Structures are given as structure tokens and as C-alpha cells.
Amino acid sequence: MSDTTPPARKDIARTAGRFDNAAWRQWPYSWWRQAFEQAQDGWNTYVRALPLANAHQRAQAAFAARQWLEVLAPDNHPYTHPQVLRQTLQEGGANLLRGAQAAWEDGLRQWGGLPPAGAEHFRPGRDVAVTPGKIVLRNRLIELIQYCPGTGRVRPEPILIVPAWIMKYYILDLSPHNSLIRYLVGQGYTVFCVSWKNPGAAERDLGMDDYLNLGVREPLAAVNAITPGAAVHAAGYCLGGTLLAIAAAAMARDGDTRLASLSLLAAQTDFSEPGELGLFIDAFQVALLEAEMQALGYFPAQQMSGTFQLLRSRQLVWGRMINDYWLGQRQPMIDLQAWNADTTRMPARMHGEYLRHLYLDNDLAAGRYAVDGRAVSLADLRTPLFCVGTETDHVAPWRSVYKLHDLAPAPLTFVLTRGGHNAGIVSEPGHPRRHFRSLTRPAGEPALAPDAWLAAATAYEGSWWPHWRAWLDARSGKPAKPPALGAARQGYPVLGDAPGAYVMEI
Secondary structure, X not given: OOOOOXXXXXXXXXXXXXXXOHHHHOOOHHHHHHHHHHHHHXXXXXXXXOOOOOHHHHHHHHHHHHHHXXXXXXXXXXXXXXXXXXXXXXXXXXXXXXXXXXXHHHHHHXXXXXXXXXXXXXXXXXXXXXXXXEEXXXXXXXXXXXXXXXXXXXXXXXXXXXXXXXXXXXXXXXXXHHOHHHHHHHOOOOEEEEEEOOOOHHHOOOOHHHHHHHHHHHHXXXXXXXXXXXXXXXXXXXXXXXXXXXXXXXXXXOOOOOEEEEEEEOOOOOOOXXXXXXXXXXXXXXXXHHHHHHHHOEEOHHHHHHHHHXXXXXXHHHHHHHHHHHOOOOXXXXXHHHHHHOEOOEEHHHHHHHHHHHHHOOHHHHOOOEEOOEEOOHHHOOOOEEEEEEOOOOOOOHHHXXXXXXXXXXOEEEEEEOOOOOOOXXXXXXXXXXXXXXXXXXXXXXXXXXXXXXXXXXXXXXXXXXXXXXXXXXXXXXXXXXOOOOEHHHOXXXXXEOOOOXXXXX
């Protein structure tokens, strides 16, 4: 990887707010806090002085040091945490008993391969992923859901959503109150969504070309058949957005004008600065992964989950341990957490190609990524673009997502919203403490630098969903009669009810 890591990312950053409680300014807690902060400063100095070859190695060293320092952090241990000690005295240790019971239950569930406690209350098709619809296409990799109309008349341009395949699709159709799909249906759109299969060893040889053909091209052909003559609003989330950008670039190269617009939600197209996830991706680590996947036939879901937990270890590991086990204050599971525990695997060939072509070689941004034997370029895009980044995204940092400005000359509306990679996208109207910024770059104009964009963008309170809906409305025709569900005569009969069978695979 190139030496492009900004200097600030090389340090072992102090976590803002972790010692804000007044108790940390009283002895002996103040002494423990000061000792920890001095250790952080010392390790920052040490890591910067290491004779390492490039910024990637320095960032890896800082990350490793940060993980070890968390082991020593006084707020990560019950005997140096003022709130834990106070709670234990007040309850006579009852909090520790509750925590021990929670830890025992979690251990049994993990040993038995069961989902975490509370996930059973969020079953797809019963509690989440309940927006009514039909399966209108099934191939060896995806099912395509067409959702039932929610209004008497709909815009003629349908929306095709391509979600990420590293998790189940229904992050975009969680509970009825925070389902982006239900929201779009209720705003008068015909919505289609791809539901990816949970692959196993039998799918080991599926590659990126298969994901493009089976996951984007075949669904788009089905949408065209069900809504004939209508251009399509295509929207992709995370890796689904990256794949959709590749498909759109190939369509632009070949003169295919079936897209009315392209919306990319927390999706990277330039991987030169992929954030901390890039710490786990270099030529050596990818070779190790490929060897492991060659034996298994797939990339294990647990390994991906563990990687994400390491990226946010203070919140997802240590914070959970303190709250659940030492304070005895386990919070009820919510739909987003249950979805996050519903992990998926990835075929060996696809995952290796994805890591090498996109993360390691950055072929898409460089105009080298090949589709049908010929390179595609995002510079060919002329379709209106809507792009969303989230402020605290640790998977697709917003400044990395923003790089699309430098790759595509098409008119581009960029939105930066509060939240992380998942919660920033699941940001329904009425959600408290939400805000976003937005600014449109007209076609062909140079891009602002990210900091200049921050200063120039208009700030809004509330959810970004209505802002996107208004943007889609401005690029859509007048509402008309909804299309039928499926198109049996064109080879797309209704195959069953949403959410389908693939989302149920474990």
C-alpha cells in the first residue's frame, strides 16, 4: 500500500470523553487516569520513532499498541473504575451476580454457536424485514424482492437497491419504524432489493464477475422487464455501492442509458485511504487469508465480526464487558444489534479478488478494473450522483467516500450525516439528535477539498432520508399506476413472499 496515511492517524489517539466523569479527578482515580495518559503519550513517541518502512506499518504499530493499552486502561477494569466500585457497594455485589449470570449465558451461547441473547426477538419476516413484497427472481447468488406498492400511484422510475453482501440485506428493512425500504415505498416508489445468498464451500469459485452479473445485471434486467421503458434509480450500500459503481461505469462505457440516477450510501470507490480497516489488508495478510480460504472455501463470518470488534474495541469489547458484566446493566438488544449478529460468509475467490483489485491495487479508481475484458472508468459517468458519507464511519471513512468527486465528472450531491457506517444510514425521520450537511457539485466543476466542503455545505437538522427523496423526486416523472408484481410472461413469475429463503440461511 502507498504511504498515504495522514500523520494524525499514526498516533495512539486519546478517546475524547472517556474520563469526563468528575470521579476521575479525585484520588486515587486521578492517579490511575494520569498514569494511563502518560503511557499513551509515551507509546505515541515510541511508535513515531520506530524504524518502519512506511505509514501502513506505523499505523499497524500504533493500532497494536492501542489494543494493548486498552488492557491497562483504568476505565476497563472493575477494581479501578469508580462507577463499578460505587455500584458494587450500593448493591452489595448484586450487580456482579447479574453480570456473572450474563457472562455465563453469553459463554454458553458462543460455545453452542447461538446468536447473542435477545436476537431471537428480531426474526426476519416476523419482527424485521417485514415490508410486504414478493420474490421475482432467484439465481444461485441472489433473490430479488419487489415490494408491494404503498401508495395508489407511484413514480414511473423504480428504485433498485444493491446492499452489501458481507451482511444480510435487511439493515435497509429493519423494524417498520426505521426501514428505509418501507419509507421509500410509502413515498410513492416501486422498490426492488437484492437479497444475497449466504455462501458456503459450494460457492467457493464465485468471483467478482459473478457478483456483478448475478447480483446487478440480472436484477436490473428483471426490473426492466417488470417496469418496461422506465429508467432506474440505482442505489448501493457499502460494498453493494462499490459493485454498483463498477456496473454503472461499464454501462456508461458501453452506451447503456438505463439508469436515471446512481446513489451510493457509505460506499468507497477509491481505496487509497480506506481507514483502519486497511490495517488488516496488505499483500502478506491477503496471501494468508487466501491460503485459509482455499482450505475452507469461504471467508468465515466470525473472522469478519472479530475484525470489526477490534476496530471499535473500547465500545464493542471493553465497554460491553463493563456495562454487562461488572455493572450488571445489560441493555435490551435492539434491531440493529440483532442484524449485526446475523453474519454471513464470503466465497473464497470473490473475497480474494475484492481485496486485491480494490483494496491493494485500487484498480477502480485508477481506471484499471476490467469488466468483460475491458477496463472501466468512473470518469465516464454522466448519470446524476447522490453520495452519502457518515461522520464516524470506521468501515468507509467519509473522506474516502468523498473521493468520488475526483473520479466522476457527473453532477454530484454529497451528504455527510451524523452516525457511523450502519446507524448513520439507518437514520429515519424523527430519530433524535440527527443532522446532516449537503452540497451539490455541478457537472464538470472541480471538487472542493473535504475541509472546504465542510465549510461550504449547508447544515440541516433531522434525517437525510427526506433530502434524498426530494432529490429522487426531482429526477422522476409524474406518478402513475403501479406495475404488477413480477412479469411471468417475460420470465419473472412470483416465486414466493418476502423476505424470501436466502435471508434465512445461517
